[in-house]
Amino acid sequence: MSQARPPGRPLLASTLGFLGLFAGMLLIAEGRRWLPPDPPAVTPAQDAADLKPGSQAAVQDTRPGEPARKIAEDLIAPPPLDPSGIERIEPRPPLGELGLAPRPKTPMPRDWRETLLFRPVATSSAVFEAMGHTVAISGTIGIDPDGTCTFDNTAWPCGQRARAAFNAWLRGRALKCLLPPDADRFAIAAPCALGRQDVGAWLVSNGWAMAAPTGLYGKAEAVAREARMGIFGPPQ
Structure with a gap:
């Protein structure tokens, strides 16, 4: 036989539950008062x-x-910078001779060919004629046959002496020069060799010609000047 539930018990349970929920809400609200404020929102630009x-x-x-x-x-x-206090200075010199190295030589055209020129005759200290060609040794500056030089206030015909020295060195032997196909129609500046000896290097190093500003014989001329050889020395 079932026993009847007192009519006031469900109302009491509901009331207690409501009071517990209300107390919990009060505790949450009171706890939020002690939390630090949220940081302000930061925009992408900020x-x-x-x-x-x-x-x-x-x-x-x-x-x-x-x-x-x-x-x-x-x-x-960064510290404040006054543009008026900036001073432009010259660049430092190269640390070695590599920074002063000349530009590489321009390659010769493909149609230029090594040509043997027999019985050359020097017309000046850096120009010769052979087999109908007139060739100036490239990379050098010759002395005119009528040119004179001065050493210790003494003038002497260095142009004639330089041409004679060039002819004595050639002795009618064949020169091998790099020439274009139509070199017989006009005078041409070209590199030449006598056997394995570079003609321009021989002329400049012995003081019978000067080095062109864009040539390869600048150091050879400096050595000849220092040693007072050829046109840089006394009458010969």
Whole structure:
């Protein structure tokens, strides 16, 4: 036989449940009062400004709830620069001779061929004629046959002496020169060799010709001047 439930018990349970829910809400509301405030929202533009070097935001510690304080501003932020105090100076010289090396030689055209020229005759200290060709030794500056040189206030016919020295060295032997196909129609400047000896190097190193500004014989001329050889020395 079932026993009847007192009519007031369900109402009491509902009332207690409601009071418990209300008390919980009060505790949550009271707890939020003690939490720190949420940090302000940062827009993308403000975020980019904070990351910019030297900006005010980049050198400050912005902790929530605390005043901003600067951190090593003199080390992080760039110092002020006055453009009027900048002075342009000349570049330093090269550390070695490699920085002064001449540009590589321009390659000869493909139709130029090595040609043997027999019985050459010097017409000046750096020009000769052979087999209908007139060839000037490239990379050199010759002395006119009528030219004179002065050594210790004494003038002497160095042009004639230089031409004679060139002819004595040639002795009618064949020169091998790099010539274009139509070299017989006009005078041409070309590199030549006597056997394995570079003709231009021999002339300049012995002082019978000068080095062209864009040539390869600048050091050879300096040696000849220092040794007072050929046109740089006494009468011969």
